[in-house]
Amino acid sequence: MGLPFPYSNFKLVDSHNRLIHKLRISLLDACNMNCLYCMPDEKEFMAKKSWVSGEELCEISSKLVVYGIDEIRLTGGEPLLRPDFRKIVNGLDKLPLSKFGLTTNGIHLERELEFLKGTSLKYLNISLDSLNKENFEKITQTDTFARVYHSIVKAHSMGFKVKVNAVLLKGINDNEEELDKFVEFAQKTGIEVRFLELMRIGVANHYFEKHFVSAGEIIERLKLKNQLKDKKMPKDSTSFNFFLSKGGEIGFIASESRPFCGHCSRLRLGADGALRPCLFIDQGVSLRGLKAEDFLKTLKQTIKLKPFDRIDTVGQAMHQIGG
Numbered sequence: 001m002g003l004p005f006p007y008s009n010f011k012l013v014d015s016h017n018r019l020i021h022k023l024r025i026s027l028l029d030a031c032n033m034n035c036l037y038c039m040p041d042e043k044e045f046m047a048k049k050s051w052v053s054g055e056e057l058c059e060i061s062s063k064l065v066v067y068g069i070d071e072i073r074l075t076g077g078e079p080l081l082r083p084d085f086r087k088i089v090n091g092l093d094k095l096p097l098s099k100f101g102l103t104t105n106g107i108h109l110e111r112e113l114e115f116l117k118g119t120s121l122k123y124l125n126i127s128l129d130s131l132n133k134e135n136f137e138k139i140t141q142t143d144t145f146a147r148v149y150h151s152i153v154k155a156h157s158m159g160f161k162v163k164v165n166a167v168l169l170k171g172i173n174d175n176e177e178e179l180d181k182f183v184e185f186a187q188k189t190g191i192e193v194r195f196l197e198l199m200r201i202g203v204a205n206h207y208f209e210k211h212f213v214s215a216g217e218i219i220e221r222l223k224l225k226n227q228l229k230d231k232k233m234p235k236d237s238t239s240f241n242f243f244l245s246k247g248g249e250i251g252f253i254a255s256e257s258r259p260f261c262g263h264c265s266r267l268r269l270g271a272d273g274a275l276r277p278c279l280f281i282d283q284g285v286s287l288r289g290l291k292a293e294d295f296l297k298t299l300k301q302t303i304k305l306k307p308f309d310r311i312d313t314v315g316q317a318m319h320q321i322g323g
């Protein structure tokens with residue numbers, strides 16, 4: 001593809017001295033799961049004609065790389081539902097990235113693993129909210145437990161850098177049996193399990209009061225049975241992690257009780273080409289078709305809008321923003 005812009009010394013550093021170098025790209029807002037805390041009953045998906053084409057998406061990304069983006073993660077909705085998924089990965093594969101990843105619910109992951117093996121996309125975050133089949137299926141409202149579990153184990157065995165993401169919901173999947181299973185899974189497989197606090201986004205706003213459980217509470221409960229040793233993490237890591245004494249690692253993304261906004265290094269590109277400064281800001285400015293000068297101006301303006309403190313809540317659904 002070649003970089004369309006001359007090399008730039010300009011780096012994306014905001015007024016709080018945060019170096020912005022990570023990009024989340026939402027490939028589409030549609031999904032084949034209906035996770036209780038993410039997908040509203042009444043869903044409205046973006047018209048396909050509004051999606052940025054694969055080619056344009058790679059073009060926009062290549063421009064962002066010129067200004068210092070060196071990590072890209074594909075997400076959605078469910079990114080593997082995008083018909084031109086492979087074309088997009090092949091396009092982005094040509095960029096000089098230090099990290100290229102994908103966040104997926106795993107339903108269609110197995111069919112993509114051989115393809116992905118031949119690319120630089122090596123970092124797979126796979127959602128698995130429960131190791132109990134019934135609970136998993138209650139949360140995701142699908143009967144896909146075996147399929148998702150299998151794809152996680154297979155991806156790990158093929159050498160991908162796999163992490164499991166589990167959103168813990170009080171009274172649903174935060175009981176002792178669930179926690180024990182996750183710890184055992186992390187120890188046995190060596191796959192990092194990350195517990196996500198429920199965030200006040202979209203439909204989750206209605207679940208929050210009843211089902212929010214803090215990372216602090218889970219850590220206290222885990223410590224009753226396990227020894228947890230702090231792991232040193234990069235400054236802009238969204239998670240804080242612990243090594244388990246019997247092997248394996250667990251992490252926490254505690255956006256509610258321990259927000260990481262002050263060190264945030266991310267921008268978000270929507271499936272429609274709009275660039276957002278933050279997960280909690282539900283509007284962005286389109287990067288489509290911009291000339292070099294306007295592109296940089298838009299970037300600078302967007303970065304200025306990055307909040308330093310956590311914004312309480314956002315009404316837009318997570319699948320629309322791109323998690």
Ligand code: SAM
Binds near residue numbers: 079198318
């Ligand atoms: N469909 C893919 C998946 O589920 O992995 C990618 C998109 S999904 C929006 C990305 C991540 O956001 C998932 O791990 C999901 O559990 C998480 N998520 C969605 N809504 C959330 C919420 N309200 N609070 C915390 N995490 C949430």
Ligand code: SF4
Binds near residue numbers: 031076078127318
């Ligand atoms: Fe789909 Fe992911 Fe949202 Fe679940 S969390 S409904 S898998 S987008």
